[in-house]
Amino acid sequence: MIAIEARGLTKTYRVYQKREGVWASITGLFHREFKTVEAVRDVSFSIEEGEMVAFLGPNGAGKTTTLKLLSGLIYPTSGEAQVLGYVPWKREHAFRRRFSLVMGQKNQLWWDLPAQESFQLHREIYRIPDEQFRKRRDELTELLEVKDLVGQPVRELSLGERMRMELIAALLHSPEVLLLDEPTIGLDVVSQRRVQEFLRYYQAERKITVILTSHYMKDVEALCRRAIIINDGEIKHDGPLSEIVERLSRHKIILLQFGMNEQPENLERFGNVIEVMPPRAKIEVDRQLVPEVLAAILAEYQIADVGVQDRPLEDVIAEVFSQSNANTRDD
Ligand SMILES: Nc1ncnc2c1ncn2[C@@H]1O[C@H](COP(=O)(O)OP(=O)(O)OP(=O)(O)O)[C@@H](O)[C@H]1O
Ligand SMILES: [Mg+2]
The missing domain is CATH 3.40.50.300 (P-loop containing nucleotide triphosphate hydrolases)
Incomplete structure (x- = not known):
């Protein structure tokens, strides 16, 4: 059942579009502009x-x-x-x-x-x-x-x-x-x-x-x-x-905090660099490679802190639908 x-x-919602400026607000009283949002x-x-x-x-x-x-x-x-x-x-x-x-x-x-x-x-x-x-x-x-x-x-x-x-x-x-x-x-x-x-x-x-x-x-x-x-x-x-x-667990995110005198450079070798904001960096790595990559990074750089996270759900969702569109599988 x-x-x-x-x-x-x-x-669909009709939402009032506020126009910029004082004059626009006044004329807006007489001539309202709406935009439709398809929720x-x-x-x-x-x-x-x-x-x-x-x-x-x-x-x-x-x-x-x-x-x-x-x-x-x-x-x-x-x-x-x-x-x-x-x-x-x-x-x-x-x-x-x-x-x-x-x-x-x-x-x-x-x-x-x-x-x-x-x-x-x-x-x-x-x-x-x-x-x-x-x-x-x-x-x-x-x-x-x-x-x-x-x-x-x-x-x-x-x-x-x-x-x-x-x-x-x-x-x-x-x-x-x-x-x-x-x-x-x-x-x-x-x-x-x-x-x-x-x-x-x-x-x-x-x-x-x-x-x-x-x-x-x-x-x-x-x-x-x-x-x-x-x-x-x-x-x-x-x-x-x-x-x-x-898909979510296929990759992990490695969060790194580099030591005081260390530059977070040349990280592309380890995986997909998502963000570098010294002294921090984020790299996306194949799940199976996480131990190996961590070992390599720790051997090469002076690292103050490290963490491993799942990819955000939003990213995975974006990936799923970009692929299902490409496959024209949505019907
Ligand atoms: N009462 C409303 N008037 C105008 N627009 C609206 C109204 N309610 C929702 N929307 C618009 O419709 C769209 C879908 O909103 P909805 O609240 O369903 O999203 P959601 O998936 O629940 O998001 P969230 O994860 O943030 O809760 C959004 O663009 C939102 O701005
Ligand atoms: Mg909601």
Whole structure:
């Protein structure tokens, strides 16, 4: 069964172009200039019930816009979508009770109230029966280890704790579709991992359908098997995440800090020099060659500090879609 389907979804915004200068601002009152931004263009995909799909792309790619369309927060300019058989922007009550949208950058809980009050509010909005509500709340607060914090005003909680409360609020009514827009943004590594672990457990247990956007490859790797890549409002790739992970790990970035009297020169021999900002330099190196290259550099230069990192997700995404364009594989 297909849970989420988008066909030719397009959303354009008209944005006011401010012209420069005072005179232009005055005439601008009479003669406004608009520019159209195509936030999402002809986006199509379908997601099976119980799938957990990563939605990846650089800033401004159209991820949030797509999730807003699928939640019915905004209307499309053209195209169609169905979520659990409902057209989201019709905003039927029955639909609202079956999905949830969590935005890492936005608060859905009442800031000055303890989370438990917001939970009560959700109980009423979604008309969750008392017994079920209590059971769900206790189960979720236990799983996310925030039982002792539900009575504290939300504004006093740490970002990680607040995010976990947001998740609880979003799941109290047992939605079958969960749309997660950067649920781990800004979280420290420990909180990030806790959210990941929870989501993995919960999804496996309940077999809900999830779309997850994230800039952190770690989240995505931990949770999803399929990735849809979007850039400039268009879908560039839809396939197994393993392909992307493989590309991501094919190369590593070596970060070097050179000693006081050392010049970071002639580094091209070691790999693809990404940046030289004395006393620092960044080189991209084939994963297998990292030990060898590090040894050679350390033997030749006086190095104050060294680190090895993964390539940024954004770079890999750029590579993936430049190649899929070249292969004319997008259809
Ligand atoms: N309400 C709006 N009015 C005008 N333009 C908008 C609006 N919302 C989004 N856009 C534009 O549409 C494009 C896509 O935005 P969107 O928020 O969907 O990107 P995103 O992939 O979520 O990016 P990020 O990773 O930064 O969250 C951007 O160019 C953005 O500036
Ligand atoms: Mg976004």
